[in-house]
Amino acid sequence: MDEKVISQDISKEFYFKEGCYIIEQYNSPEDPSLSIARVRVEPGKKTRWHRLKDTIERYYILKGTGIMEVGAMPPKEVRPGDLVVIPPLCPQRIKNNGMEDLIFLAICTPRFESKNYEDIEDYAF
Numbered sequence: 195m196d197e198k199v200i201s202q203d204i205s206k207e208f209y210f211k212e213g214c215y216i217i218e219q220y221n222s223p224e225d226p227s228l229s230i231a232r233v234r235v236e237p238g239k240k241t242r243w244h245r246l247k248d249t250i251e252r253y254y255i256l257k258g259t260g261i262m263e264v265g266a267m268p269p270k271e272v273r274p275g276d277l278v279v280i281p282p283l284c285p286q287r288i289k290n291n292g293m294e295d296l297i298f299l300a301i302c303t304p305r306f307e308s309k310n311y312e313d314i315e316d317y318a319f
Contacts, residue, residue, distance in 0.1 A: 195224055202232065212313070213241045221305050229305035235260065235296040240289035242315040246282060249310050251302050253278040253288070258296035261289045285314060 200220060207217045214235045221229035233253075235241065240261075253262070255276045262272045265284040271291070272278060280286050290296035300306070 207232075207234070211242075212244055213239055216300075219299075223305075226304050229302045231300045231302075231306065233298050233300050235288060235290040237290050237293055237295065241287045242313055243285055243287045243317065245285050245312050245314055246280075246302070246306070247310040247312065249282055249302050249304060249306065251280040251286075251300055251306075253280070254299040254301065256297045256299065258290060258294050259292040260296045260298075261291050263287050263289075285317075 202217060202219060204217070207215050210216045214233050216234075217232040219230045219232055221231070235258075253272070253276075255272050255274050255278075257274060259271060259273045261269050262278050263269050264278060264280050264286045272288070288296070288298075
């Protein structure tokens with residue numbers, strides 16, 4: 195792997211079926227140990243219940259506020275500077291409860307792969 199600087203490209207943002215917008219800032223088979231995505235949730239919207247197999251995910255909140263639901267924890271308000279740690283197979287979703295976009299980094303180890311994503315919206319908890 196070579197050293198590099200990767201600039202964010204807003205034009206690469208795409209809508210993901212989970213209910214949010216994503217920019218894959220860094221996700222490469224050349225570096226399978228980590229991926230970083232910029233996630234944006236619009237005001238009043240929430241992501242679908244989901245979980246990741248074989249992946250630890252961390253949300254680092256950059257902008258806005260939200261209500262994080264993860265595992266057995268009671269819902270918790272999150273704001274800029276907060277870090278949420280989500281173990282593998284842990285049910286999760288986040289709601290934007292503010293008036294501006296909720297923006298956070300989703301940092302996955304090992305790197306995010308779509309085969310590890312499971313939508314569990316209809317699963318009874």
